[in-house]
Amino acid sequence: MVATATAQGAARNREAGQGAARCRPDARAGARADARPGARGATRRTAFYANLRPQLYRLIESETVDPVRNPYAPGAGQRPPELAGRDRELRQFEVVLERVARGRPERSMIITGLRGVGKTVLLNSFRSLAIQRLWGTGKIEARPDQSVRRPIAAALHMAVRELAPRHRAPDRIEEFLGVLKAFAQAGPEDDAKGKARVHRWSPGIDVPAARGRADSGDLEIDLTELLSDAASVATDVGSGIALFVDEMQDVPADDVSALCAACHELSQNGGPLIVVGAGLPHLPAVLSASKSYSERLFRYARIDRLDRASADVALLAPAEREEVTFTPEALDALYAAADGYPYFVQAYAKVVWDVAPDSPITAEDIRVAAPEAESELAVGFFGSRYERATPAERDYMRAMAALGDEPVATSDVAAELGRKPSSLSPARDGLIKKGLIYSAERGLVAFTVPHFGTFLRTQTA
Ligand SMILES: Nc1ncnc2c1ncn2[C@@H]1O[C@H](COP(=O)(O)OP(=O)(O)OP(=O)(O)O)[C@@H](O)[C@H]1O
Ligand SMILES: [Mg+2]
Numbered sequence: 001m002v003a004t005a006t007a008q009g010a011a012r013n014r015e016a017g018q019g020a021a022r023c024r025p026d027a028r029a030g031a032r033a034d035a036r037p038g039a040r041g042a043t044r045r046t047a048f049y050a051n052l053r054p055q056l057y058r059l060i061e062s063e064t065v066d067p068v069r070n071p072y073a074p075g076a077g078q079r080p081p082e083l084a085g086r087d088r089e090l091r092q093f094e095v096v097l098e099r100v101a102r103g104r105p106e107r108s109m110i111i112t113g114l115r116g117v118g119k120t121v122l123l124n125s126f127r128s129l130a131i132q133r134l135w136g137t138g139k140i141e142a143r144p145d146q147s148v149r150r151p152i153a154a155a156l157h158m159a160v161r162e163l164a165p166r167h168r169a170p171d172r173i174e175e176f177l178g179v180l181k182a183f184a185q186a187g188p189e190d191d192a193k194g195k196a197r198v199h200r201w202s203p204g205i206d207v208p209a210a211r212g213r214a215d216s217g218d219l220e221i222d223l224t225e226l227l228s229d230a231a232s233v234a235t236d237v238g239s240g241i242a243l244f245v246d247e248m249q250d251v252p253a254d255d256v257s258a259l260c261a262a263c264h265e266l267s268q269n270g271g272p273l274i275v276v277g278a279g280l281p282h283l284p285a286v287l288s289a290s291k292s293y294s295e296r297l298f299r300y301a302r303i304d305r306l307d308r309a310s311a312d313v314a315l316l317a318p319a320e321r322e323e324v325t326f327t328p329e330a331l332d333a334l335y336a337a338a339d340g341y342p343y344f345v346q347a348y349a350k351v352v353w354d355v356a357p358d359s360p361i362t363a364e365d366i367r368v369a370a371p372e373a374e375s376e377l378a379v380g381f382f383g384s385r386y387e388r389a390t391p392a393e394r395d396y397m398r399a400m401a402a403l404g405d406e407p408v409a410t411s412d413v414a415a416e417l418g419r420k421p422s423s424l425s426p427a428r429d430g431l432i433k434k435g436l437i438y439s440a441e442r443g444l445v446a447f448t449v450p451h452f453g454t455f456l457r458t459q460t461a
Pocket of ligand 1: 075078
């Protein structure tokens, strides 16, 4: 069905394009028009279009590919103009919400995938679904070396504030906020010198901190108590709370363990609160290393490159809303260039749109735009990450790249560099911590960034 719509759209616009005046003529457009096989029929169609011109005027006018109306959105967490190919995950999440709301036993969801496949965007779409159902929601982005205590307190504060106006007993909300404040203040916080000191953060809550609940300083106990109190506030208003954790692989090990334990406790009590995570492909391994039962606690959804039909939808749907389309050959060329990776799809489409003089966008437009798109990716997507690595880490990645695009054995990387595997551990661990590589399975490492090997092979040392 998608293919038919695509072909029809492309054909329709090709037809219209042949009769229409070029709104932004330039040398390239001229050369391209001559090369088009349909150009010969233009004279025959002139009379036909002359009669139709008044009706087609609007269409002909909008045939220009106007940079101001460029719909594509390359960028971390940038909402795409069309969320393509994620219907299954969205449906699954709707079922989770519905089951949790009805008090049915349900596992929460964890999305995993490589950099730029759309985890953050999908997490945000999940959040929108929860908000539509009038759930309270909050979101954190985990950072290495930062306890989740304070961010979770802030996120739950937000979630409960969303529910508060519907609660019949304001003192119950105040009671919860007192517990929340106690929780936020209970953890130690490292100061600039790395010394633990008492947390002084006050989350803008007027009520006094409660005593004796969620304030033990042990995150596992405190989180379990806090989440169960938050869930009971949600139960009071006949709703639920969803806490979203992005970059979940960066949650420090002790905190992951506490978070899993709290979720486990909650799932046993059937409270309407879920923790929904997103992270790199090794996140399931991180979770099961901390609690073996985590495999039964979460439903893992690995998201990947878009298949051809979804990639076409991601390109065509936003374009057609602006009355612009792509030829089938242009779609072929874009799929070959972007390889279905959502970030690349947006990045190429954004440049191609600005380069194309008019609709339909052709394979020639893609060819002209490719160098600019590639250099933007080299700087913004690959380069910015490469810059974060130390010289030793860069050597490690270059050795990985030299060994190919599949996950590689750490022993092979060591052999490639002529070093002992143990001497390379700091570089490998540093790269994992920076989220540039991950351990696909024991003894193997792979890039978290798609096409990173290709990028590195084109770099000089
Ligand atoms: N389903 C989709 N269809 C079309 N474009 C998408 C889709 N999902 C994401 N994108 C686009 O891909 C880009 C990357 O999305 P996002 O930041 O969510 O990826 P990510 O997996 O969170 O990456 P990272 O691991 O670097 O955080 C954005 O520009 C977004 O608009
Ligand atoms: Mg992200």
